[in-house]
Amino acid sequence: MTAFDDLDDYLALPRATRLVMSPDGARLVLAQSTLDDTATSYVGALWEIDPLGGEPARRLTQGEKGESNPTFTARGDLLFTAARGGDDEPPSLWRLPAACGEAEKVVARNGGIAGVHAATRADRIVLAANVLGHSDTDDERVRAARKDRKVSAVMHTGYPVRYWDHDLGPDRPHLLTVGTDGELTDLTPGVRSSLRDAQLDVAADGSFAASTWVVAGPLASRRTTLVRVDLTTGLRTPLVDDDTGDATHPALSQDGTKLAYLHESLSDPDTPPRITLRILDVADGITTVEARDWDRRPTSIAWLPDGAGLVLTADEKGRGPIFVLRSGTDRPEQLTLDDAAYTDVSVAPDGSTLYALRASYGAPPHPVRVALTGPDAGTVTPLRVPAELPDLSGRLTDIVSTADDGTPVRGWLALPDTATADAPAPLLVWIHGGPLSSWNTWSWRWNPWLLVARGYAVLLPDPALSTGYGDDFIRRGWGRWGKEPYTDLMAITDTVEARPDIDAARTAAMGGSFGGYMANWVAGHTDRFRAIVTHAGLWALDQFVPTTDVAWYWQREMTPEMAVENSPHLYVADIVTPMLVIHGDKDYRVPIGEALRLWYELLNESGLPAEDDGTTAHRFLLFPNENHWVLSPQHTKIWYRAVEAFLSEHVLGAPIELPEVLG
Template structure:
């Protein structure tokens, strides 16, 4: 066990939003960073509750990269703004569904807006009935690339507008598929599919259009320059679903992952290069053994860095590596193949000598420098934290990122990149003035280390309430992460341990087998056998936690979502050591889950029928004697609601705590008809935590807590 990681707060500071769910969901939340081409401006988005308190709306804020000036708000609208990026001239581009002043449409699809570099009001730059998203501007040319959904059969963008009007007028919702998949996470795919749209932002490429600030009829003399969007992938079909394009610095070429259909409904992604002037395209990299994603074009426009993820099989986990290819074509080269970590999307250094990547590493996600000549990998950041949204200044002296951990919500920081690269030593990041800050935590954070039966080290974070000790032991909640290829490393607004700590629980956040950040062998330990090493790792690290004198070994519970929910179900059927178990969006019957998840082809490729049968929690339902709270959303397509429905019925009919003659049961089912895999609406998230806390209080603490007022007593 390491030393206490928490700086500062005392028990007197403990009261705060973690004790009040309404106050907690109202906290502002940062996301994303964009740096101007000259490195003088940094923009982030801040999400806050809308006026009704039922959703979140985001606004753009400007940060001072030097760290001297205060953050200032750039945009304000009821619809919110997102997707900030800069043009070569320094204008800020973003997407928003706010009404165009020249129309009366209060329910408009997302349009592209421009906020001039020299100041002034934002104006619409481009709009269409299908909306636009994911803007990327060339850094040295007046060229813009956006994603835009287009209906099948549309001859061009104008015809697409006509087809949309017809579907709307006749209230047609039907979608005709000829391929797979048909759903993704929480939304139906089709009938429209994303295309790459290109615009010329030069004076010659913009067209003046009369507008009216009052929202009445367009008034001659009040002209605003508008961009004309061109579809450079008119025959893309569904190849660009869930992919984002990048544009070369000179604006001549777009690179985008492109889905190629295979037998039995499968797909794999290649890298495609598209000429922005002609729409001509060529396959840049085609690797039959891997999926390719996350392309980034070098500052001089000659090379493309991307992520190569090998295709998993029942007997082998994927391997994730960085690779580089010349934009003109040729063989791709895997970079730093001997580095036993999984790099995420690359960010080029200005001179093209290397890239920065983040990668999970022992419960942290530092920034690393990868030398493209020597393949040497060196850690850049010294912080015990997770970094994301990395940007590099054009002079290469500084890097900027969002930093978070279980001690800190996402916070903008500056990294002395020049010093780190010159010294070869990691450096601590400097916090930039921000629109939001992390509330005082209601406890302390430490770590627990254990050794599995096969000798593998297993570690976990442990969040403890203030005052926990031998004379005031805290009940323990084992919280199992999803994925399963992931790690407890970064702050989560949705899955936040401090809300449980505020109620007196010690929360254990372990990284068992299959977790990333511990090397390929650690992933392989659990591959194809979820009920083996992942389960025993969880029990081993739980044993280490309850051996502490500040944790009550007699009052414990387990909880998890998605794969964590699967593990919660598995735990329920294989031990009675816990007093209560919460299972959210969980896999229950793997033979049923496999063909019905939104990504059945991946499942079929990575787990055999025999493995699925051996590792299916439903086979042990009769052994479940622990009260379970089942949570599921009907709009969850990754783990379809049928898993929750079957689990619920089999708990009542076949478990060791089956419903009695009077129909009563200790189990509970919390169902959200309009929620997805995560349950994201703020008030539904409040109900989620209220129900979980009441369930745990009843069975772990032996106390009665009121159920959510909006839910009331359970239906029988």
């Protein structure tokens, strides 16, 4: 038995969410979430991890509502946010002294605190916080007035008005500094939406910060620039303002003279966005494009301590390895060679070692030490964690197929240990979202091992548009969603179904977001699958584009002609496969209207025969209070049980009962 054999055991598994290193490299702190006593939410706690791997993990915080946003100060104190008061108290800023002792509250405000940043060589703390009114001095008064008068109205002057799962405004993110007496100073009074989801790096000496800054563009579009914010005066000056693309992921060198960042070019109907690594000389304003011919999309940046190079991560053929780009070289060198993806990378001050969270389809995120120099460079050593990593419910193998145009198409295949030529396993093709994404790391939300534990082989394919295979691989599917992405999926499915340990007569397809779009497209273009599950899927592209929360982004690719050529709703009459439609009503990325229209048209126009009372084999699972992913533990449990029941009925021919709580 494994934790994947029982949903309660799976949901109870601890989940590492963040890893931070102290400025001197002597301490590591891991943020980890666990299920609360009611099994309805996750609570975070902070743990000390031994960088050498000898000592066991030590819990640092015990708050009933949890702690998050761990950040070290220059003196080695640990900052974090936590709500430790009444039910309605927002998160405050707390400090755990380096010399041990009890945590002390540093700053509390009615609007709470969203993010914490600190200089590594100076006593400077910068907070991200949502502010009502012109500046933080107005916040308490305006917030109280809205609460007392039960006002929820928002007056918008720009776009967007909502994002993923929440309405935007009326409060807006500002940057605040914390004085020695705990007094807050608003560095960005009057700012509107420019700091939404800001990415920020504080200079080591605490003099300034480099931050993303969103500016409005034509046709309700948005463009991301980089600005310098003086942390004493609040004076804001441009650093990078390039109208050919967005500037993100700012990373300052230790001496503050250079700024590394990622540039994502603006796409158009014929050209997908390209991400390049760039370095700005802060003094003279000259920008250089690094590794110009590297055909990958970097996902994170960290400087080597001496400023003589960068540590990067990027998707790479179903993995997310660490790369090192040394000054004077044209191409990053791949440091880690395992089947894993790395995040939260921190480089030790002496430049010999780095620390990161490592994850793969073989293990959830866990802290590791990676040798950066010397004969052992690239060697990965797992560190001691608060809980053992779970055993898997099967085995994993790499699959490579060939597309119709001769392009290699690969993916992961998770198989139950019982799958053999004498007892072949039913197959579930699970299509990833994005679409510029890849099946390359552990996912708590989309986890194949839960279905492997039920006896299914789960194929995780990377068709055209997937990242980690070069720009040409993305370009194959750009504006052609129903063409190469679809034929790639069919090609790799053919390859897997030809295996003797797979039962090709019992297959299903499933996907979420763009994967849900593909599931909808598959349903209208083939009857090879016994069942199809579509979660938060795009259905009518002409309807989707103007109603999604970031319409300007999708309009860059989706012309009216592209929408007509690739919209699944135009093929509803050809659907003869039972479909389970799943959607959250708080999903603003793929609005609920997509599911409502899909459901109506499935029942009225699909080729699946209806009963006398108008019902069909199709089903619709609606989560009124969930968003794009369905995140709460109790609803995650229902999601998997409903999917299992639907697949069991139509793929295995063995109906099982739905959860009683569904009524």
